[in-house]
Amino acid sequence: MANTINDNQKEAKQDWFDCPEPSKDFNQTVKETKVNPNSAVYTRQRPKDEEYFRCYDPSGVGDITKIKRYVIVNMIVKGKPTPFLCVGPEDFYEKVRNDFGKVTVISPAMYETSNGRVDIWPVKEPKENQNGNVNAWNATANDILEKSLTQWVRSVSNQELGYYDGYLCNDEKAAALAEEGKPEFKEDYKNVLQKAYQGFILTPDNYDSDPHVQEFVGAKMNTVVKDEKGKKIN
Numbered sequence: 001m002a003n004t005i006n007d008n009q010k011e012a013k014q015d016w017f018d019c020p021e022p023s024k025d026f027n028q029t030v031k032e033t034k035v036n037p038n039s040a041v042y043t044r045q046r047p048k049d050e051e052y053f054r055c056y057d058p059s060g061v062g063d064i065t066k067i068k069r070y071v072i073v074n075m076i077v078k079g080k081p082t083p084f085l086c087v088g089p090e091d092f093y094e095k096v097r098n099d100f101g102k103v104t105v106i107s108p109a110m111y112e113t114s115n116g117r118v119d120i121w122p123v124k125e126p127k128e129n130q131n132g133n134v135n136a137w138n139a140t141a142n143d144i145l146e147k148s149l150t151q152w153v154r155s156v157s158n159q160e161l162g163y164y165d166g167y168l169c170n171d172e173k174a175a176a177l178a179e180e181g182k183p184e185f186k187e188d189y190k191n192v193l194q195k196a197y198q199g200f201i202l203t204p205d206n207y208d209s210d211p212h213v214q215e216f217v218g219a220k221m222n223t224v225v226k227d228e229k230g231k232k233i234n
Helices: 007-011 090-100 136-148 171-179 189-196 211-216
Strands: 053-055 070-077 080-086 104-113 118-124 153-158 163-168
Touching: 053 136, 053 153, 070 090, 070 211, 080 090, 104 136, 104 189, 118 136, 118 189, 136 153, 136 163
Parallel strands: none
Antiparallel strands: 053 104, 070 080, 070 104, 104 118, 153 163
């Protein structure tokens, strides 16, 4: 496979989760049930419409930029599109993007519902398309995520208008939850993230040998794009 990761990186075993996040301009183009957190199954899905939740705030002051961003790629596993979390340095992300042709940058937010359910919400980066428009689902998800760092909120899918509606918890309920010591966030964020993507994490250590990657990645075709006058532009 082309662009093999530098051998020096492979020699030194390291915790790839400690690598810096992708740079700011990376990939930018023109009723609830109480859950035992020790036996939780992580779905990597947005909180349900009816669930009030808080997201873990690594900054302690509601700064959404302190939630570390990662790259994900989708591959077919047992007939279903499955997200793989890519963890490593910037050159690793570049290699993945070159191999796959398309990647998604996410902020995987750890949340806790008012009834104690903990999970990861992979919030996509709200980037602009070629027309300068931003996907409304992603934009409103980021708005709600930021608010959830300091307040109890709900995220409701508005299928008719194509975005998420956000709702703040009333003061009485918020006070009651605070009295109960919620949110607790008993488990370490990185541990939850690793469990949520267990078996679907790509790092410089396993990327080239991963069977899904080996099956998925092929040689890039030499395609030709021409302008209206027939002049080659790529």
